[in-house]
Amino acid sequence: MHELGITESIIDIVLDKAKEAGATRITEISLVAGELSGFVPDCIQFYFDFLSRDSIAEGASLHFESAPAQFRCRTCSAVFQPNDSSSDCPECGSHGVEVAGGRELYVKSMEVE
Amino acid sequence: MKRIEVVQSILEANDSIAARNQRLLDENEVFAINIMSAPGAGKTSLLLQTVAHLRNGLHIGVIEGDVASTLDSERVRDEVTAVVQITTQHMSESCALIATMVDSALKRLPLGDIDLLLIENVGNLICPSEFALGEHRKVVISSLPEGDDKPMKYPIIFADADAVVINKLDLLPYVDFDIPSFQNSIRGLNPKVKFFQVSCKSGAGIEDWCAWLLQELEDHRQKA
Numbered sequence: 001m002h003e004l005g006i007t008e009s010i011i012d013i014v015l016d017k018a019k020e021a022g023a024t025r026i027t028e029i030s031l032v033a034g035e036l037s038g039f040v041p042d043c044i045q046f047y048f049d050f051l052s053r054d055s056i057a058e059g060a061s062l063h064f065e066s067a068p069a070q071f072r073c074r075t076c077s078a079v080f081q082p083n084d085s086s087s088d089c090p091e092c093g094s095h096g097v098e099v100a101g102g103r104e105l106y107v108k109s110m111e112v113e
Numbered sequence: 114m115k116r117i118e119v120v121q122s123i124l125e126a127n128d129s130i131a132a133r134n135q136r137l138l139d140e141n142e143v144f145a146i147n148i149m150s151a152p153g154a155g156k157t158s159l160l161l162q163t164v165a166h167l168r169n170g171l172h173i174g175v176i177e178g179d180v181a182s183t184l185d186s187e188r189v190r191d192e193v194t195a196v197v198q199i200t201t202q203h204m205s206e207s208c209a210l211i212a213t214m215v216d217s218a219l220k221r222l223p224l225g226d227i228d229l230l231l232i233e234n235v236g237n238l239i240c241p242s243e244f245a246l247g248e249h250r251k252v253v254i255s256s257l258p259e260g261d262d263k264p265m266k267y268p269i270i271f272a273d274a275d276a277v278v279i280n281k282l283d284l285l286p287y288v289d290f291d292i293p294s295f296q297n298s299i300r301g302l303n304p305k306v307k308f309f310q311v312s313c314k315s316g317a318g319i320e321d322w323c324a325w326l327l328q329e330l331e332d333h334r335q336k337a
Binding site for chain 2: 002006010012017027037069085103106
């Protein structure tokens, strides 16, 4: 339930950017949350509705984009989606991989008036 | 209507507080370990064993973040230099320590008197992996009853670990936990990781683990 802290950070970021842009209302916020990041969009939405009250972000709609979990083979550099049973490279069969995607968590863009 | 491109990490605020925590620890020559695991894997037990083995040579501080822990017993308080239990208003619903909680805990610790700081995170394999605290090493404990498939289910926490402690080794005859396969799947994600096989109940393997911890502390001091 660290979504509470995460949502506070999201609101800090968007209010800051809106102020810089001289906006009076935030209508839409686009977020990217990687599959491996373990954040629950519904939970962020719930806290957002509560925490954004009486700010220029109140009523803004949140859009979540998921970023897939991806591994990169340390031997042949192939990028692939892992499954639950093995992290071996499907191209060359070697064992060493690094996490290449799925950890993202950022505010991508927003619509303001 | 206007579109603004932002592209700003939501964890940036946490990361910058974590970096500040680490600077404060470094100024005071404190070596900090973030201990993470699922609930019941043995964070508190490993902490107690570690304190029992190292307290004669080191001044040890403890930050206790696990709400389910029983560490705040008088016995432990007597054995370590200082203990801080994190009890913020958010703590009851928190699934991980975050850098601000550690920041306030550090203010309540006599950092100048501490060599080794053990931070017991909240029992969880997902959330703690997202939040840097300012620690110098990350340690994950996996206990045999949890099963050997956890690295595939929760790859991030294992990919980032400096050491993985396999606990409850005394239960090996009773559970289907394939230790080589478990280690192999973590090495695939994290070739530099160190493994320790221990039983906090019997004390087996604790010396190796403590020797590593001391060596890491020494290496860290040399680099500083």
